[in-house]
Amino acid sequence: MDPHVLVLVHGATGGTGRLLVDRLLADGHQVRAFVRDPDKGAPLAKRGAEVVPGDLTDPDATALTDATRGVDAVAFCAGSGASTGKDMTLLVDLHGAVRTIDAAVEAGADRYVMLSSMAADDPLGSSEAMAPYLAAKHAADRVLAASGLRWMVVRPGALTDDPPTDQVRTGTPRIARAERGDRSISRADVAAVMAASLEADATGVTFEVLSGDRPVAEAVADLAAGSA
């Protein structure tokens, strides 16, 4: 992906989304952030993002359609969060994602990077508490894979607020359970992985990612080299 493309970020006010916005801006891209709460959007605007108000659960899709028009790429980092019920898992993590995929197709966006979750390939293999959420992520990832867009699905382990290390390990489509170690990765490293995925000339790649010992650029380049 050439520098100075326009990336629409969903979930830009979240823990990982914020860091992705900063990263994309630092890399020379234009960033449009689709933001529900204007108060949370203000700091993004101050840092150089174009903030567009909108809500993924609004029955009226006009704001989403308008926000997606003209973008080169879409990054989905939105999530209903642990404090809301499964209604919101269905409406945001699942259907919100589906709507952004449809909007990206309709707008002719070139590519799409999804922030998914480790173990989303096998929701029932996880704890009872996690399985419903992972079922939503699994289905959203499947809808993306069938969209006709150029796409990558990023599945990180447990997210931490540790500083960036630029050191990760990846597995396509998964990291073997025995090799998962502490199963964590910092949001900053995930943001770097997502930015590199947006910049990679690749599609059809689903991968799990944890903190590790390979530079992000190198790890993502390897994934892209093995892609369609």
Next chain:
Amino acid sequence: MDPHVLVLVHGATGGTGRLLVDRLLADGHQVRAFVRDPDKGAPLAKRGAEVVPGDLTDPDATALTDATRGVDAVAFCAGSGASTGKDMTLLVDLHGAVRTIDAAVEAGADRYVMLSSMAADDPLGSSEAMAPYLAAKHAADRVLAASGLRWMVVRPGALTDDPPTDQVRTGTPRIARAERGDRSISRADVAAVMAASLEADATGVTFEVLSGDRPVAEAVADLAAGSA
């Protein structure tokens, strides 16, 4: 579809599934029912179905894989029901459906008919109470459409226990809101529509269905004629 094919029915102990089983048996098909509760399976076995024990939320997919082996067609009528929480909507209506689709692909089944719901094309256009459920149905239907199977998606309105009328009206992919009338249809008529859909030589057809004034066979034949 030739007579005497083998149809795997999910949700065979439910209100519509039971009637579908009877209908398929009456039409001369073999029916295999994937049933969680053996007590509820016994009456199906007595009427001539092969009852196979299994649970769509079992992390071990062996029972599902085994049950799907050798079938010509799959019908999905399972649903978590109104009395369970959205966790089960995610695990049964969404992920359970996805698993049966994957199993059908793996087993080389020829075709798949999904019992979906009116308004699943636009979950957020419905009431707040219905939207999360419809989001699950919407995504399951999308995963089916991308599966490579030959498929039809049946989207009935509000289900009643009225006797069969063999009189329906359909809309592809939807019935205009102004024409929806009382928006209901009997489970018996839905079962007849699903059986006819299984028998039709068609794929790529999503349709809404309500009680109406056209014989089921005629209505479904028209849908099939317009299909891929």
